[in-house]
Amino acid sequence: MSDEAPPIRHGRQPLLNDALVVLQAPTQAWSAADGDVGAAPIHGVFHGDWRYVRALTLRVAGEPVEATGTARDAASAAFHGLARAIDDGTPDPRVLVERVRRVAPGALAEHVAVRNGLEHPVVAEIEVRVEVSIAELSTVKAGLPSPVALSWDGLRAGDGTRSVAIVAPGAEVERQGDAVVARWRLEVPPGGAAEAALELAIDDPSIVVGPAASRRIDELPASGDASLDRWAARAADDLRALLLDAGQGPFAAAGAPWFMTLFGRDSIIAARLLLPLSLELAEGTLRTLAARQGVVVDSATAEQPGKILHEVRQATFTMPGEGIVLPPVYYGTVDATPLWISLLHDAWRAGLPLQAVRELRPALEAALGWMRDHGSPDGSGFLKYVDETGTGLANQGWKDSGDSIRYRDGSIAEGPIALCEVQAQACQAAEGGAALLDAIGADGTEWRAWAEAMRERFRAAFWVERGGERYPAIALDGDGEPVDSKTSNMGQLLGTTLLSPEEEAHVASLLVAPTFASGWGLRTMSDDQGGYWPLSYHCGSVWPHDTGIVIEGMLRAGLVDEARILAAQLVRTADAFDGRLPELFAGLSTEESSSPVAYPASCRPQAWSAAAVVPVHAALTAG
Template sequence: MAYSIAKAVVIKQGNVFFLSQPEGHVPLTREHGFGLYYHDCRYLNGYELMVGDEHPEPLAARSSEGARAVFQLTTPEFQSVDGRTIDRETIGLKWERVIDAEACVMHERLDIQNFGFEPVEFILRMRFRAGFEDVFAIRGIVTESEGKRWRPRWIDKRLVFSYSGGDGVLRSLAIHFDPLPTAVKGAGVEFRLAFKPGESKQLRTALAIDEVERPVKRPAAHFRSSVNLPVSHASRDEWTKPETEFDCDSLLLSRVMRRSLMDLQMLKTSLGGDEFFAAGIPWFATLFGRDSLIASLQALAFWPETPAHTLRLLARYQGAEVNGWRDEQPGKILHELRVGELARTNKIPHTPYYGTIDATPLFLILLSQHGQWTGDLALFQELRSSVERALEWIDRYGDEAGDGYVSYSGNTKNGLLNQGWKDSGDAVMTSEGRLARPPIALAEVQGYVYLAKASIAELFERSGEPRQAARLRAEAEALRVRFNRDFWMEDEGCYALALEAGHRPCRVISSNAGQALWAGIVDERQAGRVVNRLMQPDMFSGWGIRTLSLQERRYNPMGYHLGTVWPHDNSMIAAGFRRYGFDEEARRIFVGLLDAAIEFEDHRLPELFTGFARSEYGVPVRYPVACHPQAWAAASVPYLVQISLGLTPKAFEKRLEIVRPCLPDFVRRAEIRRLRVGKGSVDLRFERNRDGVLETYVSRVAGDLSVDILNSPA
């Protein structure tokens, strides 16, 4: 990409989203990720505003309500219609955008004011470009297209762009104006505007997306005739209403939590009536098995309804046959679902694509955790056949090497070579720097399988099937013993990244061992050594734990999975530290991520950032094409709040346990309100006493619920 999207201003509602530069523009040059997207298609890939012959200069940009953005611009020196040079900062422009996903429209209002002492008349130009590119074409993965782009036309007082896709779908973008432009020139319009001193005027536009799923010869007759132009938007409070509320006296933590919860709301997307967290904008704004499951796990305490929808949706698409094109196998949970032209014409296998080794055990883990929060077996019973098929996949198809570990060989033709969460082609290697040879068994995936079997066993037992529960627990324990024997590196005090072909350990220090702690598969005797190894300077950058040690041959602080820092990875590792009692180390990770969030716009943690040490630059160095918002990054701080406060649901027993609550030292007071556990809810207050110890107070309990405060606070 020629343009970094690291500072993109993003708005989204439902399935429609828009990325622009901080001045509100979408570059008219190619090779960038900005634009207006819907259903895996970028409808608008160029949009610029000019006053005279100059671009306005940005002063401020905000997108704090999710579906709404506001840009404050001013003018540099420019030429008026009569040839006069108008001083800089004479004209102010407030550019407001709101997405209405139900109507598939992006409304805009441009308020223009002359702050000068003299009248001024100038030409305001808007230029557009509509490429109708599939997201896979933008990313350079697939470039072929069989469709036809029509020339822009002025039809019924609208500027209309259209594309007849190779999939038989007519996609169109109709741009409405109020007032109408003075002139229309190809793919642009002009307004001749005259202002008295201090005078203000307003221009409104509406960019309306449309899809017609039938072949047509001439597109003009199929455009919608009108769009409501008034700009309206949800209040900020409507974007920050998770069922559970959090408040604290730390301005930093409050702002990061607010941004995180707003981003999760923003990323909520629906498919067939079921809601899920889309993985990330712009590249992964769709249903992802692994990402949607992990984000739902992280956000369970704050968004308790979304996991059930996500599980039902993934069960609906659960693998039913052996299909090499899509990496599908019976019982397997999908990796990624796409609905754009390239998917519909079978140019890509994402219909859905199943090339993930970890979504299936994560499906079982989320279902188990949902049960612990709700105390209800209804969803387990509803999805019972999907659970059994997932367990069968783990034991039959997942164990590709036949050695008791879930492994993969990868798809070298049309899919993913690596199929864990580190799925770039160079993410799994040996200590010599050679790429690992398949079949590959990843360390954290064995942890997921262990946790899946151990936790789903309780739901079987509570459903009156103790034999099935006992079998699953025995299989989990046997896996735990094998894992600690085969993956452990005594000389390194850590677990190997993976086992490659021939049962050979990839003797590489990586963050994967931290996620093994999260899953609980790590032997208690080894946990302290793993924590210590991960917190050494070659792994802990000061902002977070790197994906790969800087001592490894393939380390690259800018490599996607070769040394970067991922917030979701760190939140899970911190949870693993807490599981084994290493509270101070978990707190260091929490503080590092919060400190990093200060340096990003709106305190939004991106998908990832580079692995350069905090001591080297003093600020986290951006990864230029990281998704933001991104679901499991947005859910990371809410999850860190949950695990730091030790909120442990036991809804089947009508209990909430609070285990060793701890928070960063700069947080003196925190409150959790309307935390739902089973059919009850509770308000909690945490305060530091004079000795700096965080004490817990139960402010309110509703329903049949008891609260147990366990162990000494940290």
């Protein structure tokens, strides 16, 4: 008999594309379009890294409400429907139900109004059922049915640390196991209305991030393009709802449902794209990450002195079936550190007081030092990564899935990996860091020389000629050889000072060609590569933030015409997604599909997808 433990069984990751979410970080509620919660695996009420409610259903006269439409913003939704069981049966509906859900940090309010257009009174028997099920977010993501055991005190249920309380004024309340059923008998006069309300209050003293005290993000000016302006308004609303604070000022949670926390790369990129709309967000993001900057070498967490973290969780975050186990504070990212430096530089250029730069000088010098002393462990001068634990992220750039770094024939590269865009980010960070040091009376000469040396190394090692085309490879592999697939990563070299103007123009011409530009946005991999698949997470899909970063780089490089081509494609896509661009979607072209095709597990709203509207707006309104 074997003593080996049985393999961990895992289900399927919940699909998200048909679900509706209302949120105000760090709380979110996922439901069907009619407002009922419970029919799909993603459904529930979440707070931080835990789900508290698995189902929340409404019945009127014993029947579901028949949905007629939904109006929503980021933090609330109004579900409209009919109660035909108590109507008069004529063709025109006369008894209407409006169900309004509002989410606030740690709270959800459900309000039900029955409106009677008949000439006689009706009695509406209202029932709201709440099924409490406290489970870790990671188990929900894995499709595992693993709620914790609950203890009840009246209408408050908890697991010994966290709890959820239910309040239903005026209702007859019954507990059925771990569910609470609230019932109201509403007498609705002719031409009148009657109402019922239920509230949830969540308490979790272990939560590591809280709601932002300030949720200010300015509006973009009207562009004259109705589709772009709708996207801009929806994006601003979503971004405000995603703001969090860990004690040093606001930052953007990466996205819903899985990333409602601090992510170094995501939060920095969102803040950088949003600089024209919020200097406060940039400063909050900088200070939050500086307060958690690495100070020691710890292979278990990938921490190193000066390194900016990847993510923060309430506890160890496990991904069953993927072999990934991440510690609560995890530093497994190669790009967050140079991106932090560039955010500080760009924020200073945008008006961040020099005093704030002086206060952040220790973090700046430590981050620059990390690039020099730890970022290139083999002494090649290229920033590289490798997971030393075997349970961390195999890839530690923005394309962090295990199969994202592929050769032209589709085979997967072995590490340590040096990504092309990370060298560009490091070059830009060195130039920006030099300017910051000069501004505060120090000397940036070392870092200008470092950036120039990076340009020379890159030009010698990364450019390849394949299939009659010359382009930068996505990466160098563990042997220092180019990983020669054509990917959108090359687009993130634009505007960073890594390339010459001629090289930038050449790369931009490749990116606006139909092999990359799908008509809906920029594919992550050119469709003529061996590893391409339109629904691959990182090898053929379209990520709006990726397209947005490339557009911004094109504008920095003076390539306005190319920027406008990609910007127009994202506006068309945003219109198709009702102004809420998802994390990613399929790389099918406009010739292959008349509308963008969802990647069904794509998160939304996603901070950097929403923030992509800023460079798009800049490109399309440039004089």
